[in-house]
Amino acid sequence: xxxxxxxxxxxxxxxxxxxxxxxxxxxxxxxxxxxxxxxxxxxxxxxxxxxxxxxxxxxxxxxxxxxxxxxxxxxxxxxxxxxxxxxxxxxxxxxxxxxxxxxxxxxxxxxxxxxxxxxxxxxxxxxxxxxxxxxxxxxxxxxxxxxxxxxxxxxxxxxxxxxxxxxxxxxxxxxxxxxxxxxxxxxxxxxxxxxxxxxxxxxxxxxxxxxxxxxxxxxxxxxxxxxxxxxxxxxxxxxxxxxxxxxxxxxxxxxxxxxxxxxxxxxxxxxxxxxxxxxxxxxxxxxxxxxxxxxxxxxxxxxxxxxxxxxxxxxxxxxxxxxxxxxxxxxxxxxxxxxxxxxxxxxxxxxxxxxxxxxxxxxxxxxxxxxxxxxxxxxxxxxxxxxxxxxxxxxxxxxxxxxxxxxxxxxxxxxxxxxxxxxxxxxxxxxx
Amino acid sequence: xxxxxxxxxxxxxxxxxxxxxxxxxxxxxxxxxxxxxxxxxxxxxxxxxxxxxxxxxxxxxxxxxxxxxxxxxxxxxxxxxxxxxxxxxxxxxxxxxxxxxxxxxxxxxxxxxxxxxxxxxxxxxxxxxxxxxxxxxxxxxxxxxxxxxxxxxxxxxxxxxxxxxxxxxxxxxxxxxxxxxxxxxxxxxxxxxxxxxxxxxxxxxxxxxxxxxxxxxxxxxxxxxxxxxxxxxxxxxxxxxxxxxxxxxxxxxxxxxxxxxxxxxxxxxxxxxxxxxxxxxxxxxxxxxxxxxxxxxxxxxxxxxxxxxxxxxxxxxxxxxxxxxxxxxxxxxxxxxxxxxxxxxxxxxxxxxxxxxxxxxxxxxxxxxxxxxxxxxxxxxxxxxxxxxxxxxxxxxxxxxxxxxxxxxxxxxxxxxxxxxxxxxxxxxxxx
Numbered sequence: 071x072x073x074x075x076x077x078x079x080x081x082x083x084x085x086x087x088x089x090x091x092x093x094x095x096x097x098x099x100x101x102x103x104x105x106x107x108x109x110x111x112x113x114x115x116x117x118x119x120x121x122x123x124x125x126x127x128x129x130x131x132x133x134x135x136x137x138x139x140x141x142x143x144x145x146x147x148x149x150x151x152x153x154x155x156x157x158x159x160x161x162x163x164x165x166x167x168x169x170x171x172x173x174x175x176x177x178x179x180x181x182x183x184x185x186x187x188x189x190x191x192x193x194x195x196x197x198x199x200x201x202x203x204x205x206x207x208x209x210x211x212x213x214x215x216x217x218x219x220x221x222x223x224x225x226x227x228x229x230x231x232x233x234x235x236x237x238x239x240x241x242x243x244x245x246x247x248x249x250x251x252x253x254x255x256x257x258x259x260x261x262x263x264x265x266x267x268x269x270x271x272x273x274x275x276x277x278x279x280x281x282x283x284x285x286x287x288x289x290x291x292x293x294x295x296x297x298x299x300x301x302x303x304x305x306x307x308x309x310x311x312x313x314x315x316x317x318x319x320x321x322x323x324x325x326x327x328x329x330x331x332x333x334x335x336x337x338x339x340x341x342x343x344x345x346x347x348x349x350x351x352x353x354x355x356x357x358x359x360x361x362x363x364x365x366x367x368x369x370x371x372x373x374x375x376x377x378x379x380x381x382x383x384x385x386x387x388x389x390x391x392x393x394x395x396x397x398x399x400x401x402x403x404x405x406x407x408x409x410x411x412x413x414x415x416x417x418x419x420x421x422x423x424x425x426x427x428x429x430x431x432x433x434x435x436x437x438x439x440x441x442x443x444x445x446x447x448x449x450x451x452x453x454x455x456x457x458x459x460x461x462x463x464x465x466x467x468x469x470x471x472x473x474x475x476x477x478x479x480x481x482x483x484x485x486x487x488x489x490x491x492x493x494x495x496x497x498x499x500x501x502x
Numbered sequence: 503x504x505x506x507x508x509x510x511x512x513x514x515x516x517x518x519x520x521x522x523x524x525x526x527x528x529x530x531x532x533x534x535x536x537x538x539x540x541x542x543x544x545x546x547x548x549x550x551x552x553x554x555x556x557x558x559x560x561x562x563x564x565x566x567x568x569x570x571x572x573x574x575x576x577x578x579x580x581x582x583x584x585x586x587x588x589x590x591x592x593x594x595x596x597x598x599x600x601x602x603x604x605x606x607x608x609x610x611x612x613x614x615x616x617x618x619x620x621x622x623x624x625x626x627x628x629x630x631x632x633x634x635x636x637x638x639x640x641x642x643x644x645x646x647x648x649x650x651x652x653x654x655x656x657x658x659x660x661x662x663x664x665x666x667x668x669x670x671x672x673x674x675x676x677x678x679x680x681x682x683x684x685x686x687x688x689x690x691x692x693x694x695x696x697x698x699x700x701x702x703x704x705x706x707x708x709x710x711x712x713x714x715x716x717x718x719x720x721x722x723x724x725x726x727x728x729x730x731x732x733x734x735x736x737x738x739x740x741x742x743x744x745x746x747x748x749x750x751x752x753x754x755x756x757x758x759x760x761x762x763x764x765x766x767x768x769x770x771x772x773x774x775x776x777x778x779x780x781x782x783x784x785x786x787x788x789x790x791x792x793x794x795x796x797x798x799x800x801x802x803x804x805x806x807x808x809x810x811x812x813x814x815x816x817x818x819x820x821x822x823x824x825x826x827x828x829x830x831x832x833x834x835x836x837x838x839x840x841x842x843x844x845x846x847x848x849x850x851x852x853x854x855x856x857x858x859x860x861x862x863x864x865x866x867x868x869x870x871x872x873x874x875x876x877x878x879x880x881x882x883x884x885x886x887x888x889x890x891x892x893x894x895x896x897x898x899x900x901x902x903x904x905x906x907x908x909x910x911x912x913x914x915x916x917x918x919x920x921x922x923x924x925x926x927x928x929x930x931x932x933x934x
Contacts, residue, residue, distance in 0.1 A: 471709075
């Protein structure tokens, strides 16, 4: 029997996942001790690692990496380091001062190069002009400006083209960009830490710490990667979190937007302490706090004046659906920042995460599991707690085994005494 | 920050765990594509892989592997292939026909060689007589017949000694043997498959299949590894399992003993169908079915006569504790088979596993987690279901976050859309 070879999604190289090469997120030196791969895969891995240096800053452009190699020797590296800036291929090309070196070189790039004009002239033109003789691509790009056109032009010009080298690894790292192409709305990733019995906190509401310091460091890395972090108002009130990036490996150069999902406007009642914590890392010209409230419940307090440079109320119509909310939020982000909001990581609590799973609204999961059992009856994934004021819990949704909400497991990684499961909803078509 | 280096248990090489090299358990060809290691580690890995060929058969002797190497060239391999048979070192030494080759060779062995007389003369003597100049050891052996004595003798004779090469990997594979030395009673491993929300079955009791075919194949591999498989009577009645080894990669050469934990004697009431399924793989001179019943409830039915060659009733005193039960079972195994029962894998159901976790009676866990959410209210780890006839569930044990039952994560491995967490109780002292 040979069950190992029946995978629809080819297993990723150990250590790779949504966060890129996960040990790198914890320790910048972790890349010095990588296992051997084929030469093409090794160069592609270097391109992927290079792209991690710019984590978060290119969004909503994809965080691409490229390396140029000639006769087994590295000529240059490049990454897409900021939104609207030069793409990785061009950064790598520009870094080679003696242009004659480029003739006959190979370009390794984590994503298929663009062929149309965006904020930058198309990379395919620059590659054609450079004289390289071979291009090796990680993930193909479903974006209309790429989608095979560039590769066709390169092939026609006599450049040897290879694709899908570490394709799964590149796609995992580029997941928000690829998923956005398919969905055309912000991509939503659920993130939580739980015990084996599914508890995100004990019955006293304490969740610090279900998971250990490596899991926390990786979470902070991911807060840089995704554009915004969302928590439900219950978690905001209970934990008064700051939701900032603090503990990952360098670079630490970006704070995410923060979103409080508060449809009934519970924070419109003098909870300035919550806002004070959340203010950390927010700036007038940078990340802001989106406070999502249904219109009838929006009653700004006088103290909110002090936060107005970083506070962005999102006023939802009554009975607003989650998808309507996402579009509203995206629209507001475009208006203020001139670009779409590509990805949101929902960090809790158990109630909102369970509702989002139940309604198939999470596009991906990053679940940190602690090898422990906690017991208790509250703050558990898959369980809807009684609403405020209700005396008995509502019937729990019970699914048939064949109807369970089942995700595709993209990657796993041990992080001390925790393991992270990185999973994608089965709606995505770009894995292979 | 450098959180990667703070591990008390050094992370294992990817793929290694309680089952040895886990991909090998699913596909015998998986060993052809291993990542690069240092030369010493590569030879030790070969010794460990060789020891996997004899899975289960050496018990309660440890399943050891050895390779002999000279000037970078493999001379021979050996494994402890049966209880009471030659140890791995001697098998490897005996396989070299030109004994002069051994002078100056290196012996890689997964466990410190024995220095005292057991069923076989001590390996240290054979190694000293052979002329080898260097020995590289995986795990040190806490057994009084080894415990540094052999290594001291080798050092004194001028043999270069190195230890702890792939030590963690060897210890994981040798876990039942090492844990038995410390506990002096059968080692109990809990094994289950669950969804993220902790369900082992849906509310209809269906558990086929929470996990996929790779997880199942690995479970069958583990059924060879451990001496006996235990299920509670509820699981026996609901699933009528056969508990046999069927789907792992070759070799498939051993069936485990089976144990039904049935203190109230529910199977003493004409449930011959359950016994018929369980009879598969049992033999008069080989594995048997232990039926554990408290004395007052032991009422053998006439149809049990047909099973008497493979049925071994374990009559427990009333209110028998779990540890008493283990000792009784071990005693009965010794009487019938002339050796101790070293390890038991408990496969369910949720009720017995939860009780064993609550009372700190599981020495290790192997938990297969499906990236899905099932909901419902029964068959969940960490939850005690109401007893038969009771109308309301008992209060669930709620632990403080700092008092949770917390295990040490030894290894993880992705298996298709499942991930297995392999964890040890923190009572073990031999990891480092």
